[in-house]
Amino acid sequence: MTSRDVITLSVLLGVAVFLDVALIWGPTLASVLLSFTSWDGLSPIKPIGTRNYHAIFETYPLFWPAARHNLLWLAFLGLVATPLGLLLAVLLDKQIRFTRFYQSALFLPVVLSLAIVGFISQLVFSRDYGALNSVLGRGAHPVDWLGDPHLNIWVMMVAASWRHVGYVMILYLAGLKAVDQSLKESAAIDGANEVQTFFRVTFPTLRPVNIIVLVITVIEALRAFDIVYVVNSGRNGLELLSVLVFDNIVGEASRIGFGSALAVILFVICLGFIVVYLSRILRQEDQ
Amino acid sequence: MAQYPAGQSPAPSTVGHPSRRAVLRGSTLAAGAVTLPGLLAACGGGAGGDAGDKTVSFGSNHSDPVDKAAMEASLKAYEAKSGKTVKINTVSHNDFQTNISRYLQGNPDDVFSWFAGNRMQFFAKKGLAADISDIWQGFDGFTPALKAASTGEDNKQYFVPFYYYPWAVFYRKSVWQQRGYQAPKTWDEYRALAARMKSDGLIPISLGDKDGWPAMGTFDYIDMRLNGYDFHISLMAGKEDWTGPKVKGVFDTWKSILAYTQEAPNGRTWQEAANTLVNKQAGMHTLGMFVGQQFKPEELDDLDYFPYPVIDPANGQDAVEAPIDGFMVSKKAKNLAGAKDLMKFLAGPQAEDAFLKVFPSNVACHAKADTASYNALQKKAVELVSGAKHISQFMDRDTRPDFAQTVMIPAIQQFLGNPNDVDNILRSIEAQKKTIFAAE
Amino acid sequence: MTAVATSVEGFRRQAPRPARLLLHAFLALVSLGWLAPLALAVYASLRPYHETAEDGYFSLPRTLTLHYYASAWRDAELTKYFLNSLLIAVPGVVLTLFLASFVAFAITRVRLRFGVPLLVLFTAGNLLPPQIIVVPLYELFKRVPLPASMSDSLTLYDSYWGVIAIHVAFQTGFCVFVLANYMRTVPYEITEAARVDGAGVWLQYWRVILPLCRPALAALGTLEFTWMYNDFLWALVLMSTGDKMPVTSALNNLRGQFFTDYNLLAAGAVIVALPTMVVFFALQRQFIAGLTLGSSKG
Structure with missing residues (x-):
């Protein structure tokens, strides 16, 4: 390596690492420390040990439902939405007509802002005025899609999938472009049908994308926030950990110590996935 | 005072939106002309x-x-x-x-x-x-x-x-005249009227609490009518016991009108609930004066209200939520x-x-x-x-915002979803209240 | 599960077969299902609020008008806020993709001893819930002074620099991760050959690897642009001047303290969604450009 190479590497890597450490990891560490305090953002910070954590596990009634909803969310995205996104990407990767129309239609929900997603949920799922009850002919016995705490989380997961499928499709589509066509051709010549070709040839070469999609699915599930927040601020059956954190520290309520403790719990769950991923990479590098 | 002749307003009411948009045209004209240099100045202008x-x-x-x-x-x-x-x-x-x-x-x-x-x-x-x-x-x-x-x-x-x-109970005069309803003064009259409306095929009391705050108004009024303004403010300040009989009484009283309240309020926005009033499907609606914005300007003269009814004569109607x-x-x-x-x-x-x-x-x-x-x-x-005699400011202004947002909204929604679980709800409120107010 | 092998290159100009029709039927059905809610929103934005409030959203129209689009554009002063959003999102996306692709390149192509820890640092950083860093970040930004020529607030707080910086820092992690995985699919021999020809690190990155990553960069560019453009959290907590806010928060100006004309809001939201659509269509060519890339390999 020449000294110019060393300079290029250290400057560009240095900037990236500096930003990451100063703006992401430093503040994260600070929040971990704050989680052991009571602070409203204004008065002096008061250390209170693990009291926030006790309060979360013992008296905060929203915590366990929220944690449960996050796991349910993960299962739904992972088992329903992600496979659907893959299927659609594979179908769209064929040389078919109208593919740009199909791609655009599926990707559209991804680009929509929060405001319109909230409005659409109201349009479709409103008990009294929404389209779904009209289409199903439930005018006389309307289903309370958004207000029934046993039902609304499922409605929201379907709505979240509406966007998630688009993400997954786009990533797989980019990945599929990198799959060697000649491999597929030779498999076809060997008499493999399309499904066999997919599982024997295409899917294994998609491994890097699979990891990406897996990570995205996990992130989306653990950090799911906006869709629920815009529908009813994440209450009444729609509690999620990220919403609880937001309510406690970002909103007007400034229970920063308490909210930080919630964030740390969410962080630790994320960390679980980070460790799994990390061990994967290390294994990969050993090979 | 519920019989105040509201129709004799000297000025045409203009609370509805569309008619007032014209005002804006002039005011936003100046702001519309944004140039690129002006824009960069916004990001790098002087001090x-x-x-x-x-x-x-x-x-x-x-x-x-x-x-x-x-x-x-x-x-x-x-x-x-x-x-x-x-x-x-x-x-x-x-x-x-x-x-x-x-x-x-x-x-x-x-x-x-x-x-x-x-x-x-x-x-x-x-x-x-x-x-x-x-x-x-x-x-x-x-x-x-x-x-x-x-x-x-x-x-x-x-x-x-x-x-x-101010907050009060709103209704449409034309609907009431047609059926001969009288504004109730006491809680019993209120319930009797609601029962009559129900048998007339109306939704007696419309309610939408999807956003969590509209039902707080009902809680505030019942508490102030039943336990008095001073207790209410002290409760809001975290100084009273939520598991005590007084607060329990508020929820029990509230429960006694739930049979007349529009079902499934947690899935409905206040605007949708107010709509049932606008469309003459509902008889009464407890909300702030902004409910008028849901009406077409030409129908606004038909909107009227009466103060929240008396529950305990000792308190009368001495407090207004405004x-x-x-x-x-x-x-x-x-x-x-x-x-x-x-x-x-x-x-x-x-x-x-x-x-x-x-x-x-x-x-x-x-x-x-x-x-x-x-x-x-x-x-x-x-x-x-x-x-x-007293003006209350609404729950989310009379108590700590974190208590209102993270404790009371979920608790009231839970009550509306399952009114028979009051004891558990109140225990949970009390436990959370202690951690929140202890942080002071 | 739907079709037999027909899509192999060289066979594709055949007449449509039942399987292909089935495929189209399936895709068309899914696409329409995906579009239906949006179509409903556009439909509602063309109808007066009082009409949908009376009849419900799923009803035949009495009046159809573009009035709401005009008033959303005018009342929310969208022009101004569009430019604000671009001031944040464009530098944000460019910087993110640049830094991330270089880091990914360094990790996968240069034999760095600390390559793996670096990858872990960035990826793990992106997995964090953003809310965890909000408060310390605010306290930090409040204390970092900037000259008046860079920010009229004199601090990183309430300046575009701060918002761009956090977007770049946060999103670099995700992009490093995606690009590193993508670059692994590019055969090692390609950079090796460039190195033998005497190309330095920069040339290997800029001339060899980056062009090969076009499909991935296009996909990421689209996603990152939509994320940064639609973001409201960072601008909300790190800015306080209304006139500097991005367009997502300008949309909130169409909400009243209590009353909101949702049909007006829908019209505004449709307008706001247009730029991300444009980006998607512009970059869709790049996805398709990836086709030739795939076949030239091997």
Whole structure:
């Protein structure tokens, strides 16, 4: 390596690492420390040990439902939405007509802002005025899609999938472009049908994308926030950990110590996935 | 007083939106012409308008088009009168609220819009608001109740009240006339009327609580009617036991009208609920005066209301829930003298007249404000509030915002979803209240 | 599960077969299902609020008008806020993709001893819930001074620089991760050959690897642009001047303190969604450009 190479590497890597450490990891560490305090953002910070954590596990009634909803969310995205996104990407990767129309239609929900997603949920799922009850002919016995705490989380997961499928499709589509066509051709010549070709040839070469999609699915599930927040601020059956954190520290309520403790719990769950991923990479590098 | 002849309003009511959009055209024209150099200056301009004493900055949460035009009209009147310049920084209403504490610590404007009650006191206590007792001494036209609502825990004034909007039980006069309903005075009459409406095929009491706050109004009223204003405020301050018989009584009383309340409120926005009133499917609706915005302007004359009924005669109807919006001066104000001068103007009737002319959904706080152009609802509101011994500010303003947001909203929604679980709900509120109020 | 092998290159100009029709039927059905809610929103934005409030959203129209689009554009002053959003999102996306692709390149192509820890640092950083860093970040930004020529607030708080910086820092993690995985699919021999020809690190990155990553960069560019453009959290907590806010928060200006004309809001939201659509269509060509890339390999 020449000294110019060393300079290029250290400057560009240095900037990236500096930003990451100063703006992401430093503040994260600070929040971990704050989680052991009571602070409203204004008065002096008061250390209170693990009291926030006790309060979360013992008296905060929203915590366990929220944690449960996050796991349910993960299962739904992972088992329903992600496979659907893959299927659609594979179908769209064929040389078919109208593919740009199909791609655009599926990707559209991804680009929509929060405001319109909230409005659409109201349009479709409103008990009294929404389209779904009209289409199903439930005018006389309307289903309370958004207000029934046993039902609304499922409605929201379907709505979240509406966007998630688009993400997954786009990533797989980019990945599929990198799959060697000649491999597929030779498999076809060997008499493999399309499904066999997919599982024997295409899917294994998609491994890097699979990891990406897996990570995205996990992130989306653990950090799911906006869709629920815009529908009813994440209450009444729609509690999620990220919403609880937001309510406690970002909103007007400034229970920063308490909210930080919630964030740390969410962080630790994320960390679980980070460790799994990390061990994967290390294994990969050993090979 | 429920029989007040509301139809004789001298001015055509204009609370509905579309008719007032015309006002905006002029005011947004100037702002529409944005050039690229001007844009970059916004990101890299000089050190703002704090240089001269001629400019006061004003942080406004009056963000929706009509509201914004009203605020601009009011501030223009100040500019014309004083020859000074007001730099308005408008942030969307909800975002302003979410951000308030960061805003006040960061780079706040000299004067900012805010709410009376605990929410005002909180920032006064934390030293983020400037004491304006000196100019308050010169104010006239505010009732003692309004002064109290502007006063912090240290007995100094921090707030200038601007307008209020009372809460009551709303109905359509045409529906009531057709069926011969009379406004109820007592709880029993209220329930009897609701029962009659039900048998007439109406939804007696419409309710939408998807956003969590509208049902708080019902809680506040039942508590104040049953246990009195003082208990209510003390409860809101975290000083009472939520598991005690008094609070339990509130929920039991509430339970006794749930059979007449529109079902599945947690999935319905207040606008959808108010709609059932507009469409003559519902008989009554407990909400703030802003419910009028859901009506078409030409139907607004048909809207009327009665004060929340008496539950315990000892308390009568002595308390009115009427949230007050107004202004404060930030502690970090760069132009304190200018800020106070602007506050003096905002505390006068002229500022309110200019505002309400554009946005007549509220009622001016100042006694000398021009009431001649009020519509029937506004006139009635004046009567309602001036006769009240106590003015409460609404739950999310009378208690800590974190308690209201993270504890009470979920608790009330849970109650509406499953009214038979009151004991568990109250135990949980009490436990959480202890952690939150202990943080003080 | 739907079709037999027909899509192999060289066979694709055949007449449509039942399987292909079935495929189209399936895709068309899914696409329409995906579009239906949006179509409903556009439909509602063309109808007066009082009409949908009376009849419900799923009803035949009495009036159809573009009035709401005009008033959303005018009342929310969208022009101004559009430019604000671009001031944040364009530098944000460019910087993110640049830094991330270089880091990914360094990790996968240069034999760095600390390559793996670096990858872990960035990826793990992106997995964090953003809310965890809000408060310390605010306290930090409040204390970092900037010259008046860079920010009229004189601090990183309430300046575009701060918002861009956090977007770049946060999103670099995700992009490093995606690009590193993508670059692994590019045969090692390609950079090796460039190195033998005497190309330095920069040339290997800029001339060899980056062009090969076009499909991935296009996909990421689209996603990152939509994320940064639609973001409201960072602008909300790190800015306080209304006139500097991005367009997402300007949309909130169409909400009243209590009353919101949802049909007006829908019209505004449709307008706001247009730029991200444009980006998607512009970059869709790049996805398709990836086709030739795939076949030239091997």
